[in-house]
Amino acid sequence: MYEVMELKELKSKILEALISALPITAIVYIIALLPWFDFTQAELISFTVGAVLLILGIGLFNLGADLAMTPMGTHVGAGLSRQRKLGLLLIVCFVLGMLITIAEPDLQVLANQVKTVMNGTLLVYTVGIGVGTFLLVSVLRIVFRKTLSNILMLFYMLLFALALLLAVNENMDLLPMAFDSGGVTTGPITVPFIMALGVGISSVLGDKHSQENSFGLVALCSIGPILAVLVLGVFARNDLTYAVPDYAVSSDILGRFLHAAAHTAKEVAIALGLIVVFFIICQIAFLRLPRKRLLKIGLGVIFTYVGLVIFLTGVNVGFMPIGYKLGYEVAQASKPVLVLLGLAMGVLVVLAEPAIHVLNEQVEDVTGGYITKKSMLMGLCIGVGASIALSVIRIIFDFSIVYYIIPGYFLSLALSLFVPPMYTAVAFDSGGVASGPMTSGFILPFAIGVCVSIQGPDAVLRDAFGVVALVAMTPLITIQLLGFKAIMGSRVKEHRAMRRILDADDQQIINFM
Numbered sequence: 001m002y003e004v005m006e007l008k009e010l011k012s013k014i015l016e017a018l019i020s021a022l023p024i025t026a027i028v029y030i031i032a033l034l035p036w037f038d039f040t041q042a043e044l045i046s047f048t049v050g051a052v053l054l055i056l057g058i059g060l061f062n063l064g065a066d067l068a069m070t071p072m073g074t075h076v077g078a079g080l081s082r083q084r085k086l087g088l089l090l091i092v093c094f095v096l097g098m099l100i101t102i103a104e105p106d107l108q109v110l111a112n113q114v115k116t117v118m119n120g121t122l123l124v125y126t127v128g129i130g131v132g133t134f135l136l137v138s139v140l141r142i143v144f145r146k147t148l149s150n151i152l153m154l155f156y157m158l159l160f161a162l163a164l165l166l167a168v169n170e171n172m173d174l175l176p177m178a179f180d181s182g183g184v185t186t187g188p189i190t191v192p193f194i195m196a197l198g199v200g201i202s203s204v205l206g207d208k209h210s211q212e213n214s215f216g217l218v219a220l221c222s223i224g225p226i227l228a229v230l231v232l233g234v235f236a237r238n239d240l241t242y243a244v245p246d247y248a249v250s251s252d253i254l255g256r257f258l259h260a261a262a263h264t265a266k267e268v269a270i271a272l273g274l275i276v277v278f279f280i281i282c283q284i285a286f287l288r289l290p291r292k293r294l295l296k297i298g299l300g301v302i303f304t305y306v307g308l309v310i311f312l313t314g315v316n317v318g319f320m321p322i323g324y325k326l327g328y329e330v331a332q333a334s335k336p337v338l339v340l341l342g343l344a345m346g347v348l349v350v351l352a353e354p355a356i357h358v359l360n361e362q363v364e365d366v367t368g369g370y371i372t373k374k375s376m377l378m379g380l381c382i383g384v385g386a387s388i389a390l391s392v393i394r395i396i397f398d399f400s401i402v403y404y405i406i407p408g409y410f411l412s413l414a415l416s417l418f419v420p421p422m423y424t425a426v427a428f429d430s431g432g433v434a435s436g437p438m439t440s441g442f443i444l445p446f447a448i449g450v451c452v453s454i455q456g457p458d459a460v461l462r463d464a465f466g467v468v469a470l471v472a473m474t475p476l477i478t479i480q481l482l483g484f485k486a487i488m489g490s491r492v493k494e495h496r497a498m499r500r501i502l503d504a505d506d507q508q509i510i511n512f513m
Contacts, residue, residue, distance in 0.1 A: 043322055068301045077199065092278075123229070131185050172462075331453035
């Protein structure tokens with residue numbers, strides 16, 4: 001009976017993934033099959049196989065997240081909090097945040113793409129320390145019940161100060177990569193676990209605002225990597241030379257997929273293995289969950305592992321080369337079409353990000369439907385679509401990312417003063433979640449292709465990178481604007497209701513005295 005239910009749920013998840021992935025797949029096919037663009041048969045076959053793997057992978061991952069990642073995070077967060085030992089809670093959260101981030105596949109993708117500029121291992125460990133530190137800060141915020149918006153303002157001011165220091169040291173080319181690192185660290189493995197960890201901690205240590213406090217962990221964990229890489233950039237050498245990766249597709253399609261699957265399987269095994277080992281230790285030490293629940297979580301871990309390996313293999317092998325070539329070819333054909341394509345792809349990529357669906361489910365569940373999945377998805381689609389279009393415009397006109405980042409974050413922080421804290425926490429979490437493997441594995445190669453075509457390979461580090469950062473930034477504005485709209489709508493309704501009461505004449509008022 002249980003297996004039949006899981007099979008039905010899996011079919012439902014795969015159908016949802018099919019609906020989500022079809023638009024981005026269709027738009028690529030339409031462009032690739034036009035006579036003005038030259039795509040090889042091997043590239044189209046590779047993309048087709050990648051699309052199939054993407055759909056199957058998202059379906060398996062989403063089911064696994066529901067069965068394992070979210071319950072594990074919730075149980076661990078609640079179990080640690082019940083120990084009432086703040087030191088233990090902080091040490092475990094720091095180590096957990098660092099280890100999970102070091103093994104995050106999204107970060108590995110970024111490290112491989114910038115290894116000619118910076119030592120990949122150094123970058124990964126620096127980012128890991130940043131995430132671990134800010135996961136600790138996130139837990140302290142919940143424990144001491146501090147306002148998220150105030151903490152965000154403090155650390156973003158520090159972030160801007162470090163960015164200016166980087167400019168003084170003439171290492172501004174590293175700035176886009178630093179902001180990108182904040183987006184890629186909150187990938188498909190870390191997001192479900194960290195968000196559920198926040199829910200578990202808030203349920204035990206939180207007050208009447210525990211729902212609001214359960215969000216914000218992803219938001220703060222996205223700041224840590226940016227600050228860490230900026231500090232690293234201050235001491236980096238000035239002669240930075242970036243080499244564009246080889247996106248060529250060979251005729252040995254099966255060999256490429258098998259090689260990538262083996263490499264990805266190892267990376268994901270390390271990432272999930274760290275979480276599972278940590279969970280087992282917690283289970284032995286204080287959780288002591290019943291066997292039936294452990295079996296369900298174990299099945300979910302298997303689904304999560306298989307789904308992520310299939311998904312990441314499809315993206316890395318099938319989507320990265322076609323993304324690069326798509327950007328390169330369209331940039332040579334028409335720049336206005338390029339901007340519109342960036343807008344459309346941003347909207348459609350959101351639908352194919354696996355962690356987005358997990359976030360939307362958790363937001364609707366925790367808020368009791370106050371923030372619906374539909375409104376969340378709409379805000380994310382608008383924000384990410386705008387970010388890709390703005391990134392393309394920046395590449396075309398060759399100007400610094402600071403002209404987007406500083407006004408954008410100032411606006412998002414200003415909005416946090418006027419909207420409910422829940423919207424601010426959800427918005428900043430959404431920014432990190434939106435910049436997932438589809439962004440680093442498809443949109444970033446697309447931006448690199450556009451940049452190589454228009455500005456040349458020497459401008460890639462300066463202009464193409466930063467697209468992940470913008471994807472992480474724009475949802476902060478759009479979702480908080482949804483909150484601002486909700487507030488204004490509520491006040492208008494209250495005002496109209498009060499006017500109707502005050503305008504009522506004496507004959508419409510019943511005297512019960």
